[in-house]
Amino acid sequence: MTAVDRFPPLPDADMALVAALRDGLPLSHRPYADLGARVGMSEAEVLSRLSALAEAGIIRRFGAIVRHHEAGYRANAMVVLDVPDERVAEVGRTLGGEKAVTLCYRRVRAPGRWPYNLYAMVHGRDRAVVTAEVREMLARLGLARLPHDILFSTHRYKQTGGRYGRARGEA
Amino acid sequence: MDTSDLKARLLEVAQRDFPLTPRPYKTLADRLGVAEDAVITAFREMTLDDELISRIGAVYRTGTVGASCLAALAVPENSLEKTAEFVGTFPEVNHNYRRDHPHWTLWFVVTAPDTAGRDAVLDRVEAETGLPLLRLPMVEAYHLDLGFPLR
Numbered sequence: 001m002t003a004v005d006r007f008p009p010l011p012d013a014d015m016a017l018v019a020a021l022r023d024g025l026p027l028s029h030r031p032y033a034d035l036g037a038r039v040g041m042s043e044a045e046v047l048s049r050l051s052a053l054a055e056a057g058i059i060r061r062f063g064a065i066v067r068h069h070e071a072g073y074r075a076n077a078m079v080v081l082d083v084p085d086e087r088v089a090e091v092g093r094t095l096g097g098e099k100a101v102t103l104c105y106r107r108v109r110a111p112g113r114w115p116y117n118l119y120a121m122v123h124g125r126d127r128a129v130v131t132a133e134v135r136e137m138l139a140r141l142g143l144a145r146l147p148h149d150i151l152f153s154t155h156r157y158k159q160t161g162g163r164y165g166r167a168r169g170e171a
Numbered sequence: 172m173d174t175s176d177l178k179a180r181l182l183e184v185a186q187r188d189f190p191l192t193p194r195p196y197k198t199l200a201d202r203l204g205v206a207e208d209a210v211i212t213a214f215r216e217m218t219l220d221d222e223l224i225s226r227i228g229a230v231y232r233t234g235t236v237g238a239s240c241l242a243a244l245a246v247p248e249n250s251l252e253k254t255a256e257f258v259g260t261f262p263e264v265n266h267n268y269r270r271d272h273p274h275w276t277l278w279f280v281v282t283a284p285d286t287a288g289r290d291a292v293l294d295r296v297e298a299e300t301g302l303p304l305l306r307l308p309m310v311e312a313y314h315l316d317l318g319f320p321l322r
Contacts, residue, residue: 010236018236024226027215029194029207047191061230063189064182064214067222078270089311096313104314107241107307114275114305153278155269157255
């Protein structure tokens, strides 16, 4: 479980490294040395800072970031629920522990326009299968009576603003 | 091992705990019994040609690096393409998706170094499209992203 907005800012050197890593680790023989050259760090420093950030849990995962759509996961469902505030943490932990759920977040509501405060992402290869899976899961967990909706993505638009902002984690 | 086997094996072993060694592609190559250059070529193809992976990089604990916000725009069907293209021109925007909802049709994430930068982008999108915008920042995360099983 992770609460947001409670962390001190990272040191400038780490932020520079994070920024340099946004476009991805270079595909070269000494990628950490090449990354370091952009931010004035040695290869050894880059490796030790990345290890430290992973150790501290600031980097949760380091590796190949898969585009699920191209990987065959074409049915990408965003399940949204309106959960009473006093229950949302408990329900969030339960849903987040489900095998089918890849991401689970609490978000602010937009009163009058968007009532939902809990989000669970479920990916699969087939829309009907994912829908059945979500229905079964909500029924089994006793959540089917809560107001909810399932929004499938139907198209991913290409990024045209340069590589700087490409899919770098979740929000 | 042929190219598609190598790519499948790399996606199995390299989605988490990517080697923090001076020559990480060689570390992976040694583990799989192939040449370092074959690994680099496979990653290059998966990134640039197949668009199977977006990059090799880090997923950060929420709230530690930069400020982000999920947003949804109520875009009429006939201007979806144009609006999506405009939203996609901001370097701070990623995960720009159309979703099947009767009203909130365009969903995207804005990430900037701080909340002021993030909100400035959302303000511009709202002002320049003139469309209703939902701002849905995260409050809490309940699941760790462990990558995708690909088999």
